[in-house]
Amino acid sequence: MPDFNEVAPRVWVAHYDWMHVNITLIGGSDGLVMVDTHGSEQQARVVADDVRRLGAGPLTALINTHNHWDHWFGNDVFLSEYGDLPVHATEFALDAMVATGGRHDPHLADHPRADEIQATTLRPANRGFSSAVAIDLGDRVIELIHPGRGHTAGDLVVRVPDADVMVGGDLVEESDKPFIGDDSFPLEWPLTLDLVLGLMTSSTVVVPGHGQIIDMDYVQDQRVELGVIAETIRDLASRGVPASQALEQGEWPWDPELLKSAVRLGYEHLPRAQKRLPLV
Numbered sequence: 001m002p003d004f005n006e007v008a009p010r011v012w013v014a015h016y017d018w019m020h021v022n023i024t025l026i027g028g029s030d031g032l033v034m035v036d037t038h039g040s041e042q043q044a045r046v047v048a049d050d051v052r053r054l055g056a057g058p059l060t061a062l063i064n065t066h067n068h069w070d071h072w073f074g075n076d077v078f079l080s081e082y083g084d085l086p087v088h089a090t091e092f093a094l095d096a097m098v099a100t101g102g103r104h105d106p107h108l109a110d111h112p113r114a115d116e117i118q119a120t121t122l123r124p125a126n127r128g129f130s131s132a133v134a135i136d137l138g139d140r141v142i143e144l145i146h147p148g149r150g151h152t153a154g155d156l157v158v159r160v161p162d163a164d165v166m167v168g169g170d171l172v173e174e175s176d177k178p179f180i181g182d183d184s185f186p187l188e189w190p191l192t193l194d195l196v197l198g199l200m201t202s203s204t205v206v207v208p209g210h211g212q213i214i215d216m217d218y219v220q221d222q223r224v225e226l227g228v229i230a231e232t233i234r235d236l237a238s239r240g241v242p243a244s245q246a247l248e249q250g251e252w253p254w255d256p257e258l259l260k261s262a263v264r265l266g267y268e269h270l271p272r273a274q275k276r277l278p279l280v
């Protein structure tokens, strides 16, 4: 049974089997914030029970690491229980939540729990920020940082400086390779992770969006893999290999099946000067 475990002083993480999602709670003398709210009303009720059972106080704010449904569709359950709390996200993510609601995501149609997900009442974030914002919890301050584009255009990470914790959202994943989708920025992602790594130490506790707790070395390794993918795209394009043959011709660190969007978007995002017309 998932439960909140204290991974650092007054920082608790619950790991849920459904999609290996992590939910993080950070407590201070004046508040308790929750990072991500899971992917449906039904699932968020399970999380809400776990929050109550932990007994660390009422929630005072929510944070959504990005605008994918599995990280914010639970918002309504907590806003209904605790009142109209501030819900923080980057401006990009907030706008995306408001604009699409995620309901028409074509990937959801085939999901085994599609009906449950689609039945959820959606409450987007209501406090946007552009690059960084601090939240005062009384005896501790936490930082929300948008380190650049990567998994989406609007990812944030949450830093708890006094406890040396970093909540990474889906910029890092442990249960699978980080998901490079149709709204990702594969060429910028490595540099975005460099900024995040610059805020870590060798003992930082890193909470990925999905999977088990990891450390700086793990993030560094994932950054290298993403860097190899970006450099391989650049190299292939500069040698005139067309995008349609890139998956076949490249030497990729991951199963090329996972890299379809990466290659398509990578080619699109390359500056003109780095592309050459295919020679054949």
Ligand SMILES: [Zn+2]
Residues within 6 Å of the ligand: 068, 070, 071, 170, 209, 210
């Ligand atoms: Zn996710």
